[in-house]
Amino acid sequence: MERIYASYWLETGDDPARAAEVIAGEQSSGTFVALPTETPELKQRSGARVERLEILGYSKEPSLPGGMRSERYTQCELEISWPLENLGPSLPNLMATIAGNLFELRQVSGLRLTGLRLPPAFARAYQGPAFGIAGTRRLTGIAHGPLIGTIIKPSIGLSVDETVQQVRELVAGGVDFIKDDELQVDGARCPFDERVRGVMRIINQHADRTGKKVMMAFNLTGDLDQMRRRHDLVLAEGGTCVMASLNSIGLIGLQELRRHSQLPIHAHRAGWGYLSRCPQLGWDYAPWQMLWRLAGADHMHVNGLRNKFSEPDDSVIAAARSVLSPVMPEAPLPAMPVFSSGQTGLQAADTYKAIGCTDLIHTAGGGIFGHPQGVAAGVSALREAWVAAIEGVPLEQYAERRPALQAALGFWK
Known part of the structure; x- marks a missing residue:
């Protein structure tokens, strides 16, 4: 199955692994409580995956205001992937997927989209530069x-x-x-x-x-x-x-x-x-x-x-x-x-x-x-x-x- 991969610089006052899973859930099949309709089969098929999480360092203060308070904020490199079938080769819907509500999560005290890998379906769907x-x-x-x-x-x-x-x-x-x-x-x-x-x-x-x-x-x-x-x-x-x-x-x-x-x-x-x-x-x-x-x-x-x-x-x-x-x-x-x-x-x-x-x-x-x-x-x-x-x-x-x-x-x- 073709997948979309996005890389981020993440800062969080939460446990980094838990914050990464919250982000992946928010941007795919999850929500703030467990639902009976989010079955293991659905999550396996449509859920976003945390592909990589690497700790870079720590800070005592959050980079951005608001959100959860903590004694320590962890800075990480994070990669998340999504199945292409969630959205199809659509640029507007790609934007909502890789750069949507995740920036507003309370677990996030810093987030920057640093990299993107797209499957060939996007090249088939879009014309690109004519000249x-x-x-x-x-x-x-x-x-x-x-x-x-x-x-x-x-x-x-x-x-x-x-x-x-x-x-x-x-x-x-x-x-x-x-x-x-x-x-x-x-x-x-x-x-x-x-x-x-x-x-x-x-x-x-x-x-x-x-x-x-x-x-x-x-x-x-x-x-x-x-x-x-x-x-x-x-x-x-x-x-x-x-x-x-x-x-x-x-x-x-x-x-x-x-x-x-x-x-x-x-x-x-x-x-x-x-x-x-x-x-x-x-x-x-x-x-x-x-x-x-x-x-x-x-x-x-x-x-x-x-x-x-x-x-x-x-x-x-x-x-x-x-x-x-x-x-x-x-x-x-x-x-x-x-x-x-x-x-x-x-x-x-x-x-x-x-x-x-x-x-x-x-x-x-x-x-x-x-x-x-x-x-x-x-x-x-x-x-x-x-x-x-x-x-x-x-x-x-x-x-x-x-x-x-x-x-x-x-x-x-």
Whole structure:
């Protein structure tokens, strides 16, 4: 029988083995009292199993408020498995199973979902990314190296004409990828339809002149009908990418967008902090991103090294590696990691060294727009920083004969 396996970091003031069994029961056939209908046969068939429980250490105080009081709290690694037949290959019901009421149990003073293994039935049930790395490279014409990207800045407040002018400068400057900010969708000052038509006119004209079509990820986040209609407009205007905020549209929203979409889906993780920032609660990125790749995300945000947020570099690298790793042996479902947040060329060498490839989008907002010689120089400097990283040449040395990069080093630092 096929099974689903989930791993957790658990802290409990109860006996760890008893707490693990309570969690397994709560998330399958059990409840707070023994019931005559929960027969041994039913429990054997449908109950969750504690597969592994390893003690890591102890603390005197609970990591989270509420719940049972104890003189000592035990921290453990826990693995639980469920029979696939309990829920079938369903992502929404998987979410309720592996990340449902167990977080609220009084025996739990800390719980974090750290790993997930799914049976092949999920790959048969879900389409996964339609484009991924290979399709993104094909549409942009960038066969090798990272895609050099940016975000329209300021994130919100520009008119359509001001946005179009910014795009005009970016495509003339040689950028590969542009995205809306997650805050910019369809406000009165910059309506979606007008923005798409104005921006695509510039991108298409540039493509006609040069043969290079810049990928613009238009943020279509909304209800299902809105997203379908907005996607169709982008497609009709010659666009090559759409963007959605995952925590806003949910798994069903992404699944339905994937079914409808003929374009790559750029998946933004806005709100990830409330799922992950407390180390003793929530999710690790690796299991979380698996669900979205199954549902159809082509690009996944992973933050960036030395970012403006709270996430440490080792977590960022682990996130990027998880996006580049197969979802399961039977279904790799490759997606492209997106590095962003306070990025410049100074992070290029460390990023390349850490993940060992260039299958990524590196987006810099201020790192490009703030260049003292202008936007084109900002794009060139970021691209040159990546060439230096790939060739293993120190950045200062590589900049000696490259004025744009030389000028960038001063303001990046």
